[in-house]
Amino acid sequence: MPERGAQRIERVTLWRIFFVFFKIGLFTFGGGFAMLPVLNYELYAKRKWIDKEALTDIVSLSTVFPGAIAVNSAFLQGLRMRGAPGVIAAIIGIITPSIIVILLIGIFLFRFTSMHIVQAFFKGAGAAITGQIAYAVYVFGRGTTLNLRTVGLTLAILVVLFAFKVHPIVAILISGAVGVFIFPKGKA
Numbered sequence: 001m002p003e004r005g006a007q008r009i010e011r012v013t014l015w016r017i018f019f020v021f022f023k024i025g026l027f028t029f030g031g032g033f034a035m036l037p038v039l040n041y042e043l044y045a046k047r048k049w050i051d052k053e054a055l056t057d058i059v060s061l062s063t064v065f066p067g068a069i070a071v072n073s074a075f076l077q078g079l080r081m082r083g084a085p086g087v088i089a090a091i092i093g094i095i096t097p098s099i100i101v102i103l104l105i106g107i108f109l110f111r112f113t114s115m116h117i118v119q120a121f122f123k124g125a126g127a128a129i130t131g132q133i134a135y136a137v138y139v140f141g142r143g144t145t146l147n148l149r150t151v152g153l154t155l156a157i158l159v160v161l162f163a164f165k166v167h168p169i170v171a172i173l174i175s176g177a178v179g180v181f182i183f184p185k186g187k188a
Helices: 014-026 032-046 052-064 069-107 116-141 148-164 168-182
Strands: none
Touching (some): 014 032, 032 069, 052 069
16 A cells, blocks of 8 residues: 555656755745645645645654754655655755855845845745744644544643743643543544
């Protein structure tokens, strides 16, 4: 039986993996959770390289492991698609745009940061990042089974995050540990 979301993986070249992850890296501003809608679009909606459940698994694992969510996601998807060569292609693809942009910022932007148009651009981009994160909550949240337990756990974790300012990884680990106890075997 093929792995979840693996229906088209056999035909994908390393160059294609590189260019798709390059595009994801190029058009993701804000990093982290702001990239989730782009990942969803490029890997699931547009190319069907992965199914929703496998994408959710990759995103979940990417937030638990140390490092950037984008790089972790590229690692896991590259591994699924083509093994170690896929990992290399995906990671190089996703980090290359950032390297180029940081170099350009270092060379040019610092000369222009006091200009109104540059400041206005970044304020507008910040609003787009907030919108992308809200969209990611919607896209990934709608796949979650809604019942009293999941809603209660979600609200409890929000309280923990806001009231106690715990690190997001700690919140994920707490939520996972609680999930072991509140979701009976066969109903998780």
